[in-house]
Amino acid sequence: MTNEEIKTYITAHASEATFDETGEWLTILIESNHLKSLAAVLRGQPMQLDFLFCLTCVDFKTHLTMVYHLTSSSNRNINIVLKANVNSADPIIETVSDLWRTAEFLEREVFEMFGVDFLHHPDLRRLILEEDFKGFPLRKDFDDPINMIKL
Amino acid sequence: MLSLESITKTIQDWLLTKFSPQIALTLECVIVILLAITLFAMLGLVLVLLERKVAARIQIRLGPNRVGPGGIFQTAADTLKLIMKEGLTPDSADKFLFNLAPFVVMMVAMLLLAPIAFAKNFQIWDINIGVLYISSVSSLSVIGILMAGWASNNKYSLLGAMRSGAQIVSYELSAGFAVLTIVVLTGSLQISEIVAAQENGWWLFKGHIPVIIAFVLYIIAVTAETNRAPFDLAEAESELTAGFHTEYSGMKFALFFLAEYINIFIVCAIGATLFLGGWMPLHIGHWESFNHIMDYIPSSIWFMGKTFFLIFVIMWFRWTFPRLRVDQLLNLEWKYLLPISLFNLLLVTVIAIMGWYF
Amino acid sequence: MYTETEIIKDNTDLGPDGELVVNMGPQHPATHGVLHLVVTLNGETIKKIEPHLGYIHRSIEKMCESLTYRQFIYVTSRMDYLSSHINNTACALLVEKGMQIEVPERAKVVRTILNELTRIASHELWIGAMAMDLGAFTPFFYAFREREMITDIMEDTCGARLTMNYIVPGGLMYDIHPDFQTKVKAFVKQFKEKVTEYEDLVTGNVIFQSRTKGVGVLTAEDAISYGCTGPVARASGVRCDIRKIDPYDAYDRVEFDEVIETAGDSFARYMVRVKEMNQSIRIIEQLIDQIPEGDFVGKTKNVLKLAKGEFYQRVETARGELGVYIVSEGATTPHRIKFRSPGFSNLSVLDHIAKGSKIGDLMATMGTLDLVIPDIDR
Numbered sequence: 001m002t003n004e005e006i007k008t009y010i011t012a013h014a015s016e017a018t019f020d021e022t023g024e025w026l027t028i029l030i031e032s033n034h035l036k037s038l039a040a041v042l043r044g045q046p047m048q049l050d051f052l053f054c055l056t057c058v059d060f061k062t063h064l065t066m067v068y069h070l071t072s073s074s075n076r077n078i079n080i081v082l083k084a085n086v087n088s089a090d091p092i093i094e095t096v097s098d099l100w101r102t103a104e105f106l107e108r109e110v111f112e113m114f115g116v117d118f119l120h121h122p123d124l125r126r127l128i129l130e131e132d133f134k135g136f137p138l139r140k141d142f143d144d145p146i147n148m149i150k151l
Numbered sequence: 152m153l154s155l156e157s158i159t160k161t162i163q164d165w166l167l168t169k170f171s172p173q174i175a176l177t178l179e180c181v182i183v184i185l186l187a188i189t190l191f192a193m194l195g196l197v198l199v200l201l202e203r204k205v206a207a208r209i210q211i212r213l214g215p216n217r218v219g220p221g222g223i224f225q226t227a228a229d230t231l232k233l234i235m236k237e238g239l240t241p242d243s244a245d246k247f248l249f250n251l252a253p254f255v256v257m258m259v260a261m262l263l264l265a266p267i268a269f270a271k272n273f274q275i276w277d278i279n280i281g282v283l284y285i286s287s288v289s290s291l292s293v294i295g296i297l298m299a300g301w302a303s304n305n306k307y308s309l310l311g312a313m314r315s316g317a318q319i320v321s322y323e324l325s326a327g328f329a330v331l332t333i334v335v336l337t338g339s340l341q342i343s344e345i346v347a348a349q350e351n352g353w354w355l356f357k358g359h360i361p362v363i364i365a366f367v368l369y370i371i372a373v374t375a376e377t378n379r380a381p382f383d384l385a386e387a388e389s390e391l392t393a394g395f396h397t398e399y400s401g402m403k404f405a406l407f408f409l410a411e412y413i414n415i416f417i418v419c420a421i422g423a424t425l426f427l428g429g430w431m432p433l434h435i436g437h438w439e440s441f442n443h444i445m446d447y448i449p450s451s452i453w454f455m456g457k458t459f460f461l462i463f464v465i466m467w468f469r470w471t472f473p474r475l476r477v478d479q480l481l482n483l484e485w486k487y488l489l490p491i492s493l494f495n496l497l498l499v500t501v502i503a504i505m506g507w508y509f
Numbered sequence: 510m511y512t513e514t515e516i517i518k519d520n521t522d523l524g525p526d527g528e529l530v531v532n533m534g535p536q537h538p539a540t541h542g543v544l545h546l547v548v549t550l551n552g553e554t555i556k557k558i559e560p561h562l563g564y565i566h567r568s569i570e571k572m573c574e575s576l577t578y579r580q581f582i583y584v585t586s587r588m589d590y591l592s593s594h595i596n597n598t599a600c601a602l603l604v605e606k607g608m609q610i611e612v613p614e615r616a617k618v619v620r621t622i623l624n625e626l627t628r629i630a631s632h633e634l635w636i637g638a639m640a641m642d643l644g645a646f647t648p649f650f651y652a653f654r655e656r657e658m659i660t661d662i663m664e665d666t667c668g669a670r671l672t673m674n675y676i677v678p679g680g681l682m683y684d685i686h687p688d689f690q691t692k693v694k695a696f697v698k699q700f701k702e703k704v705t706e707y708e709d710l711v712t713g714n715v716i717f718q719s720r721t722k723g724v725g726v727l728t729a730e731d732a733i734s735y736g737c738t739g740p741v742a743r744a745s746g747v748r749c750d751i752r753k754i755d756p757y758d759a760y761d762r763v764e765f766d767e768v769i770e771t772a773g774d775s776f777a778r779y780m781v782r783v784k785e786m787n788q789s790i791r792i793i794e795q796l797i798d799q800i801p802e803g804d805f806v807g808k809t810k811n812v813l814k815l816a817k818g819e820f821y822q823r824v825e826t827a828r829g830e831l832g833v834y835i836v837s838e839g840a841t842t843p844h845r846i847k848f849r850s851p852g853f854s855n856l857s858v859l860d861h862i863a864k865g866s867k868i869g870d871l872m873a874t875m876g877t878l879d880l881v882i883p884d885i886d887r
Contacts, residue, residue: 023819024606050733054821056847058836069821069832069849073733073747076754081819102736105857128563128886138571138845148571210650306531310553310868380644381716389539389642390868473716474644476869477553 014038025079035084036094043099048072049080052100057114059140064091064114086116095121113138155451156272183275187264191413198412199226202466209470236401241304244398248302253406256295260413262288266342267420270430270451274343281342282334285421286327293319296385300395311394314477315378315385321484322375328492329369332362332499333425336508346429351436353428357509361499366426368492373418374465377411381472382480415462423457430454528556535564539642539872542882553867558860566886573846578604578678578813586672588848589884591631592826594623597676602757603822603833604678607815613804616680621759622693622796625789630659631827632782639876640711643720651707658696678813680806693797697790708783721775725862725874728773736854739829740781741878745773751825763795778877814841828852828879852884
């Protein structure tokens with residue numbers, strides 16, 4: 001599949017998706033409430049993007065962006081970056097852990113590091129931080145006057 | 152020639168001339184106890200050093216080589232360290248049982264020493280049911296291990312103790328049947344008679360196939376009974392940190408450690424007595440001149456040589472094999488070793504009745 | 510915070526249905542680091558495994574946000590400390606990609622050789638550590654005999670034995686040691702002779718085979734779904750070698766096979782790693798006489814600045830696919846950096862494949878997943 005074909009296929013299923021081709025791989029930007037349905041489309045036939053190799057979140061100060069790197073295990077040349085913006089104050093997004101099991105742990109990491117709430121996640125608990133830790137360390141506004149070294 | 156037999160005889164005669172028979176017996180007991188304890192300490196030191204040297208040799212390294220020439224005082228230094236360490240008792244442990252357990256394990260090992268014939272006519276107690284005594288007393292060691300595991304109030308200890316219980320109880324059967332093979336052939340339970348029966352050749356050679364099978368079974372079973380690798384599931388340091396003795400420290404740990412090595416020595420000594428003729432020199436049928444030459448080697452050296460050979464074999468196992476899993480361990484015993492032992496016992500009975508041995 | 514009595518109570522507590530709950534780690538001989546597994550047991554059978562991470566979390570991703578593109582590479586050596594060269598390569602490649610720096614051929618070839626040496630060293634250590642988990646001590650020393658030669662080569666050329674920090678954006682920090690080629694050749698010769706020794710000791714052993722065959726079976730579907738990469742996924746028959754999919758450095762000009770096993774059990778994972786070492790030797794043999802003359806580092810600016818945008822670079826470490834994802838705002842430091850570490854995904858599959866097996870099987874499974882805890886925690 002070429003990028004153009006992918007674009008037409010995705011537009012047919014999710015008309016509100018926008019594309020960005022400036023990077024190395026095709027980037028799809030979607031609103032957070034439509035993310036789950038688009039992810040299911042990408043996971044299913046004929047795209048078969050069954051390998052979620054990176055899931056993370058980026059803090060752009062004004063908003064948070066969830067980033068999903070997808071590829072297909074049968075054709076590793078197709079790489080797609082899926083992005084969804086969520087607001088910083090009350091970040092909520094649908095989980096993708098039922099589509100890709102690896103997302104279960106990765107979302108738990110994002111949950112404690114960025115405070116993003118994943119709806120319908122099977123086991124949304126802290127994985128790395130202590131239970132009584134305050135704040136979300138990977139956000140830009142996180143400040144730890146004792147342990148952080150500022151350069 | 153100055154043999155151990157004549158020394159004991161001289162001491163006894165001297166005691167009897169000086170004291171009444173009761174006091175002489177008491178004094179003899181004291182001497183024996185002191186000698187046994189000394190032997191224990193010496194064996195502990197020697198076997199631990201031997202283990203470390205054997206391990207080092209197998210693992211292409213040098214082993215202990217700093218304390219004393221060739222590192223021979225290494226274990227003495229280690230013991231000193233262990234004595235100086237604090238013997239911790241966990242808060243939530245059952246304190247009485249926790250402190251009793253190492254002594255139970257140690258006492259069992261000491262009791263087993265009694266019927267072993269170290270040299271010609273050099274034996275603490277030549278009881279007429281020697282073999283039965285050994286198999287019954289050796290099964291007591293599981294109590295000490297279960298006690299340690301339970302009283303520690305630690306999950307790893309408990310798991311280790313449970314494993315050890317299942318393991319020792321199972322493998323005792325095979326060891327017992329292997330020992331019975333020799334009892335059937337000799338027709339006696341007395342150690343001195345079993346040794347005497349091997350004057351014209353060791354049972355391993357005289358009893359051919361069934362005894363060789365029994366010998367192999369015995370070695371496997373006692374490796375398991377003494378909780379040695381590849382059957383060291385009770386300790387299994389990669390799974391249960393240290394198994395039943397996780398919570399022990401200092402001298403209490405040292406007693407467990409020592410008991411393990413004493414147990415190895417004892418099972419190997421029994422194996423050497425039953426299958427390899429004990430202190431009996433290597434005698435081959437009617438080769439009179441050959442047998443005569445062999446008699447010049449002192450009997451204690453024969454005994455120790457055979458025992459240490461078996462100890463070396465068991466150490467060799469430890470540093471070569473990975474550990475079995477607990478279900479595989481029990482499968483091996485109940486599905487393979489036990490049926491083979493039962494069949495082997497039948498076979499040896501037939502052979503003994505028909506006289507088909509040398 | 511817990512009070513003292515609560516801790517004691519917690520220690521003797523049982524699970525909801527009266528199961529035994531055992532804390533394996535953070536200090537446990539088989540976790541090889543500070544991994545904390547809460548294992549729920551029914552007798553010897555495992556009902557549930559719950560990993561608790563964070564005991565060695567240094568927040569490398571946050572640290573990198575305040576380090577420049579020259580500095581942040583050195584922190585990555587401390588992630589997967591057994592593949593530190595490969596981690597450094599990933600970061601260097603990303604910066605080179607972002608700034609279009611031309612890397613000299615000499616640097617490319619040397620990097621590839623060093624990466625493969627690192628892979629062999631890592632697998633050697635793994636063989637020893639895994640055999641130790643299964644209760645065999647001796648293979649450890651045999652494996653370390655060869656690993657020692659590699660660390661000596663690293664020490665000569667890079668000045669360090671574990672966290673080498675030798676690869677910089679644009680090439681290498683300095684030129685290779687004059688003895689590099691002879692020493693590598695000597696190593697290759699000895700490795701080929703001696704590798705059979707510990708293979709004989711481990712591979713053919715009946716107890717080892719019965720401990721690993723059919724234990725911790727991971728199907729190809731699960732491997733993909735859980736995001737497993739590297740030898741773990743390849744043992745389940747998933748093709749995922751980044752060196753083949755997305756060749757970097759000199760991997761496009763060497764011949765080697767992607768090792769694939771299909772059984773998916775612990776023994777298959779073992780076999781993949783053993784065969785992979787031989788493939789690494791093959792790669793080194795092809796390159797060691799072909800190191801081109803010339804510069805060892807390309808022309809770079811003093812201050813590195815990535816253009817505004819997003820960059821992703823993936824490499825194949827000894828444990829699987831390492832991804833570096835950088836969001837740049839055009840400054841001298843990254844805005845956000847994410848390391849997709851192979852160990853993290855490989856750990857997430859542990860509960861799935863070890864459930865229902867015995868404690869002894871957990872050691873085999875965990876051992877063959879080859880977890881490096883600083884890589885998981887970052």
